[in-house]
Amino acid sequence: xxxxxSLRTRLIMNRLIITAFFLASAxxxxxxxxxxxxPPPVLVDPNVAALRDDALxxxxxxxxxxxxxxxxxxxxxxxxxxxxxxREWGVQKLKTMGFSNVHIEPFTxxxxxxxxxxxxxxxxxxxxxxxAALGYSGSTSPAGVTGxxxxxxxxxxxxxxxxxxxxxxxxxxxxxxxxxxxxxxxGQFGAPRRQGPTxxxxxxxxxxxxxxIGTDHxxxxxxxxxxxxxxxxxxxxxxxxVPDAEQxxxxxxxxxxxxxxxTLVSQRSExxxxxxxxxxxxxxxxxxxxxxxxxHLDSWDLATGAIDDASGVAIxxxxxxxxxxxxRPLRTIRIVWFGAEEPGGLGGKAYxxxxxxxxxxxxxxSDFGADRIWRFSSQLMKTDPPTYAQLTAALAPLGIxxxxxxxxxxxxxxxxxxxxxxxxxxxxxxxxxxxxHHTPDDTLDKIDPAQLRQNVAxxxxxxxxxxxxxxxxxxxLKRR
Amino acid sequence: xxxxxSLRTRLIMNRLIITAFFLASAxxxxxxxxxxxxPPPVLVDPNVAALRDDALxxxxxxxxxxxxxxxxxxxxxxxxxxxxxxREWGVQKLKTMGFSNVHIEPFTxxxxxxxxxxxxxxxxxxxxxxxAALGYSGSTSPAGVTGxxxxxxxxxxxxxxxxxxxxxxxxxxxxxxxxxxxxxxxGQFGAPRRQGPTxxxxxxxxxxxxxxIGTDHxxxxxxxxxxxxxxxxxxxxxxxxVPDAEQxxxxxxxxxxxxxxxTLVSQRSExxxxxxxxxxxxxxxxxxxxxxxxxHLDSWDLATGAIDDASGVAIxxxxxxxxxxxxRPLRTIRIVWFGAEEPGGLGGKAYxxxxxxxxxxxxxxSDFGADRIWRFSSQLMKTDPPTYAQLTAALAPLGIxxxxxxxxxxxxxxxxxxxxxxxxxxxxxxxxxxxxHHTPDDTLDKIDPAQLRQNVAxxxxxxxxxxxxxxxxxxxLKRR
Numbered sequence: 004x005x006x007x008x009s010l011r012t013r014l015i016m017n018r019l020i021i022t023a024f025f026l027a028s029a030x031x032x033x034x035x036x037x038x039x040x041x042p043p044p045v046l047v048d049p050n051v052a053a054l055r056d057d058a059l060x061x062x063x064x065x066x067x068x069x070x071x072x073x074x075x076x077x078x079x080x081x082x083x084x085x086x087x088x089x090r091e092w093g094v095q096k097l098k099t100m101g102f103s104n105v106h107i108e109p110f111t112x113x114x115x116x117x118x119x120x121x122x123x124x125x126x127x128x129x130x131x132x133x134x135a136a137l138g139y140s141g142s143t144s145p146a147g148v149t150g151x152x153x154x155x156x157x158x159x160x161x162x163x164x165x166x167x168x169x170x171x172x173x174x175x176x177x178x179x180x181x182x183x184x185x186x187x188x189x190g191q192f193g194a195p196r197r198q199g200p201t202x203x204x205x206x207x208x209x210x211x212x213x214x215x216i217g218t219d220h221x222x223x224x225x226x227x228x229x230x231x232x233x234x235x236x237x238x239x240x241x242x243x244x245v246p247d248a249e250q251x252x253x254x255x256x257x258x259x260x261x262x263x264x265x266t267l268v269s270q271r272s273e274x275x276x277x278x279x280x281x282x283x284x285x286x287x288x289x290x291x292x293x294x295x296x297x298x299h300l301d302s303w304d305l306a307t308g309a310i311d312d313a314s315g316v317a318i319x320x321x322x323x324x325x326x327x328x329x330x331r332p333l334r335t336i337r338i339v340w341f342g343a344e345e346p347g348g349l350g351g352k353a354y355x356x357x358x359x360x361x362x363x364x365x366x367x368x369s370d371f372g373a374d375r376i377w378r379f380s381s382q383l384m385k386t387d388p389p390t391y392a393q394l395t396a397a398l399a400p401l402g403i404x405x406x407x408x409x410x411x412x413x414x415x416x417x418x419x420x421x422x423x424x425x426x427x428x429x430x431x432x433x434x435x436x437x438x439x440h441h442t443p444d445d446t447l448d449k450i451d452p453a454q455l456r457q458n459v460a461x462x463x464x465x466x467x468x469x470x471x472x473x474x475x476x477x478x479x480l481k482r483r
Numbered sequence: 484x485x486x487x488x489s490l491r492t493r494l495i496m497n498r499l500i501i502t503a504f505f506l507a508s509a510x511x512x513x514x515x516x517x518x519x520x521x522p523p524p525v526l527v528d529p530n531v532a533a534l535r536d537d538a539l540x541x542x543x544x545x546x547x548x549x550x551x552x553x554x555x556x557x558x559x560x561x562x563x564x565x566x567x568x569x570r571e572w573g574v575q576k577l578k579t580m581g582f583s584n585v586h587i588e589p590f591t592x593x594x595x596x597x598x599x600x601x602x603x604x605x606x607x608x609x610x611x612x613x614x615a616a617l618g619y620s621g622s623t624s625p626a627g628v629t630g631x632x633x634x635x636x637x638x639x640x641x642x643x644x645x646x647x648x649x650x651x652x653x654x655x656x657x658x659x660x661x662x663x664x665x666x667x668x669x670g671q672f673g674a675p676r677r678q679g680p681t682x683x684x685x686x687x688x689x690x691x692x693x694x695x696i697g698t699d700h701x702x703x704x705x706x707x708x709x710x711x712x713x714x715x716x717x718x719x720x721x722x723x724x725v726p727d728a729e730q731x732x733x734x735x736x737x738x739x740x741x742x743x744x745x746t747l748v749s750q751r752s753e754x755x756x757x758x759x760x761x762x763x764x765x766x767x768x769x770x771x772x773x774x775x776x777x778x779h780l781d782s783w784d785l786a787t788g789a790i791d792d793a794s795g796v797a798i799x800x801x802x803x804x805x806x807x808x809x810x811r812p813l814r815t816i817r818i819v820w821f822g823a824e825e826p827g828g829l830g831g832k833a834y835x836x837x838x839x840x841x842x843x844x845x846x847x848x849s850d851f852g853a854d855r856i857w858r859f860s861s862q863l864m865k866t867d868p869p870t871y872a873q874l875t876a877a878l879a880p881l882g883i884x885x886x887x888x889x890x891x892x893x894x895x896x897x898x899x900x901x902x903x904x905x906x907x908x909x910x911x912x913x914x915x916x917x918x919x920h921h922t923p924d925d926t927l928d929k930i931d932p933a934q935l936r937q938n939v940a941x942x943x944x945x946x947x948x949x950x951x952x953x954x955x956x957x958x959x960l961k962r963r
Contacts, residue, residue, distance in 0.1 A: 074733045077610030085609075129565075130557030130787070133923065221701050222786065222923035246926040250787070253554045253927075306702065307610070307730070443613065443702035446726040447733075 114275035118268030141237030147266030186433035214248035299344030322462030333471025355418030380409020594755035598748030621717030627746030666913035694728035779824030802942030813951025835898030860889020
């Protein structure tokens with residue numbers, strides 16, 4: 004049995020939708036008042052709906068991947084042996100799942116690894132604080148450094164300070180990031196982590212600690228990448244857990260000089276190896292532009308990276324497998340488990356260098372946890388309104404809203420999108436995401452299996468629509 | 484102005500209440516059907532209500548104490564320098580707050596302190612797990628020990644196992660504690676921590692790790708005390724964070740032998756010093772039995788002990804201060820900040836040895852966090868029903884229910900209660916308590932100021948009723 008949108012049906016639908024589009028634009032007041040002027044209905048292909056609903060109800064592929072990867076590999080810091088084990092695990096898993104053309108595309112990069120780390124207030128109130136080094140932090144000696152804390156409530160306050168206020172001291176940058184469904188605080192409030200170390204270094208700071216870029220109140224610091232730019236010498240750079248940063252603020256408010264002893268040992272070396280793991284669901288038309296989906300395989304070293312981003316590789320891989328179970332899509336679906344995203348999207352850049360000039364039908368990644376998808380956006384809104392309308396209709400039963408003002412999203416597909424690939428973003432609810440992001444708490448228990456299945460259902464529906472119609476093969480459908 | 488329950492009023496009330504008590508017992512069906520047969524109303528003394536409501540609305544004493552102690556001292560492990568600093572801080576604070584007879588009553592005890600600790604799976608899936616030693620754990624060498632994990636789902640399963648299944652291995656005990664409002668799971672599910680190490684040692688185990696006795700999913704292990712009894716040799720004994728225990732279970736379910744490398748360094752020495760900090764609100768009648776209230780000053784070493792038990796000393800001290808602000812009670816209110824509760828209630832025992840034979844009007848402690856009080860129980864239900872009825876009426880507007888089946892509660896007052904003191908227990912809601920109990924997460928941010936004030940209001944009402952009437956002094960009321 005073949006099922007796909009018949010050409011005739013699509014043409015009729017497109018015409019109706021385009022007509023409706025213009026009607027609605029031209030006479031919005033009228034369209035709200037008279038049912039006669041409503042746009043014609045957009046109906047979801049029953050086969051798309053069935054695939055979506057099967058995934059929603061019974062997907063186990065995603066759980067198998069996220070549970071397996073986090074249990075059998077655990078943390079998988081970029082360019083380490085652990086990440087190499089993760090690639091081997093991925094190749095094995097993707098082959099077992101029946102995907103084609105499974106292979107690794109390697110690249111080299113500098114590797115940074117964490118050593119001993121601790122922070123303690125020496126005076127006026129001796130006590131330990133929970134700290135973790137930021138990626139590519141400079142290293143202290145094993146004995147650590149001791150210095151007076153100088154407080155700034157923002158990166159701009161640090162930037163405005165005279166060098167004399169900073170020189171030889173340990174800079175502390177505070178902020179007030181709060182949870183947001185779209186995660187929008189991360190850009191603005193992430194500045195202390197991304198820019199703080201360089202600015203502090205250039206002003207002669209001994210070291211820097213920031214309030215973790217996170218929205219929780221647990222004693223688990225949030226690490227994350229930063230680079231020393233503008234010729235800044237690497238200095239020790241760490242994040243205090245949120246409760247510890249608040250404790251430091253309370254201590255500073257007593258008005259006495261605060262001295263901290265800080266140990267942040269780390270190692271950096273060049274020429275280490277990472278790579279992307281790639282697999283495909285071959286399309287019936289090998290010349291048709293491919294559909295690129297995926298997440299990133301590497302994680303930070305503090306946890307098993309369940310939400311960042313084992314769930315992303317799991318969701319996208321599961322969706323591809325549901326398409327494969329249903330038959331052969333017209334377009335090839337290419338799954339990429341990107342390497343070394345956390346240190347700066349190196350896997351995404353390597354992919355774009357190797358494949359960016361190949362034609363892509365769409366590029367999409369999942370890298371924002373495993374909570375439910377609440378909205379989506381796509382370039383197709385402008386370039387292919389009928390398909391955008393179909394996506395809107397197919398995702399609505401999952402509670403997903405279209406976002407006409409959305410943007411391309413995702414470090415790993417960004418270089419490919421920059422090279423010309425159209426994009427679609429399925430946005431997960433990020434309300435809880437920055438409670439766990441880059442902390443020891445990013446573990447499997449944070450994933451809600453029901454919400455994970457909703458993700459898989461959305462991705463399956465999206466692939467069913469964009470892959471150009473699925474033709475069932477000679478085999479029986481095997482969905483479970 | 485003097486305000487207290489007039490003798491006449493009390494006699495009338497008591498008679499009415501006692502009559503009602505018997506009526507209600509004799510004819511419950513009737514009393515439910517006819518308003519004529521309902522017990523007479525129990526009215527709350529307006530002065531008690533005013534003190535209670537002032538505390539509910541505006542108490543800041545409790546926050547001052549809990550914020551100050553956790554910020555300026557931080558962790559204060561029993562019998563360490565940190566606990567000594569906490570005692571000095573307490574003496575200073577209690578004097579500043581205007582209490583009388585502020586002093587320390589010292590005692591000696593063994594001290595146990597934590598060194599380096601780590602746990603990692605060596606095979607089949609190399610990865611680190613979050614671990615913390617239990618109190619009075621045996622110590623490994625700095626190099627640690629390596630052994631095969633043997634799994635038990637309960638202490639009884641370990642007890643039933645042949646020695647040969649355990650000998651030379653690392654015992655792992657699992658359990659399934661869930662949150663409960665009354666914290667009732669702690670008794671049953673705490674057995675792996677309290678008894679597991681001794682049983683494992685006697686069967687020849689190399690070491691033991693348990694699933695933390697906790698209800699959260701954070702990478703923060705729950706420590707807690709255990710003793711090696713029955714002649715058992717101390718062995719290294721640790722708690723895995725709940726996500727790590729679940730990870731270990733998943734790894735074990737793969738069916739391959741699991742090897743763990745465990746480092747749990749600790750030190751123990753005898754003859755260290757702890758002590759109770761004592762202060763009083765002197766009563767007008769120095770010969771009247773005293774009212775004993777308090778919490779414990781020491782904490783575990785992993786956090787600042789905000790809910791365990793800086794909040795308990797803060798709540799009880801604040802309530803006493805509200806009474807003092809209103810005037811002089813008939814009975815002396817004695818506040819004790821008990822030392823060394825965590826290692827086994829040593830401060831409570833020391834207090835009972837010194838003061839257990841003195842007459843006590845009531846003994847009560849706060850040691851279950853700072854969430855709202857939801858019910859209370861007291862021996863007075865049987866010995867003094869009119870006062871029990873007054874307490875019931877005065878606490879009801881705070882949402883507090885009487886619990887006729889309650890029991891004396893609290894490690895620190897237990898020896899004094901055993902020596903004959905009547906008791907009252909104001910039970911806090913424990914639903915969240917075991918998320919943070921004995922972990923690095925027991926920090927100030929876990930305290931909700933509004934719920935803290937509700938605690939103070941309840942304790943203030945209780946003291947106002949039980950302290951025998953408050954006579955205002957020559958000074959103006961100073962409540963803030």
